[in-house]
Amino acid sequence: MKLLILLLTVFVLQSCKCQNETSTMSGDSEQEKQTEILYGSYTISSIETNRNLPGNLSITFGQNTNKVSGFSGCNRFFGTYTIEKNSIFISNLATTKMYCENVMDVEQYLLKALSNVNMFLVKNNQINLNNGDAILIEASKDSIYSIQPENNYLIEYSVSSRGFYKQITINKKSITILEQRAGTPEAKGLGEQNWKTLIKAISSINIKTIPKLEAPSKAFQYDGAAIARLKITDNGKTYQTQPFDHGNPPKEIANLVKEILSISENIE
Secondary structure, three states: OHHHHHHHHHHHHHHHHHHHHHHHHHHHHHHHHHHHHHOEEEEEEEEOOEOOOOOOOEEEEOOOOOEEEEEOOOOEEEEEEEEEOOEEEEEEEEEOOOOOOOOHHHHHHHHHHHHOOOEEEEEOOEEEEEEOOEEEEEEEEOOOOOOOHHHOEEEEEEEEEOOEEEEEEEOOOEEEEEOOOOOOOEEEEOOHHHHHHHHHHHHOOOHHHHHHOOOOOOHHHOOOOOEEEEEEEEOOEEEEOOOEEOOOOOHHHHHHHHHHHHHHHHOO
8 A cells, every 4th residue: 555655656746747847848949939039130110109210220139149239329239138928028238338419319218118128029020019018119120131242341440549559350250359469359250230230331431432531630640649540441442541530530431430339349
């Protein structure tokens, strides 16, 4: 009799263990499926009811890292996200520290909305990020970005002063940062979204004219301010700016320089 009770006890415990393992595996599988659905880059079209937004607001959800990042109008933002079924929580949000006139309100508006998101719905390449039933953010998934031969740029940005040096070199696959003249460069993968951001910035510039651009200030000539140069190589032809003060580039390339520096500071 005691042996029978012991056997029944073992059987019940094993059954419970198997059920728990099955439930856990099922939950993990469901979460992986939802992450795969969510994964990708999106262009933000509205925040709450406001559709009068800059056209370059974006958000990207990592698939294997549970990291979220994007562009909020002036700065790049980054953080982490967790999901369970259709619930999502975005946390640890931080941004770069640039200041841009006329878009800072939009940026704060977006970051506040992201911090309040707790649900999501993806349908037909559209995503809604909600707080309960209230839609906080609407965005459309970006199509796979194919690099055309004419977009095979090499981008180089250098800045130096008496006590400072940095060389940033970017192509469609990697970014290399050298912080000492005789140092060892550090290369990292660039990522499709970052390359897309740079191509978009370059597309607004006639790169053949950049050698003729006038520097808005030339403090580097007399007070030891950091001196910067931008160089773009396109199909073997190189176009380089005249020297300009780091932090005050010609307005024609200001957005591109901002993106280069932002990516270099936040690449992982």
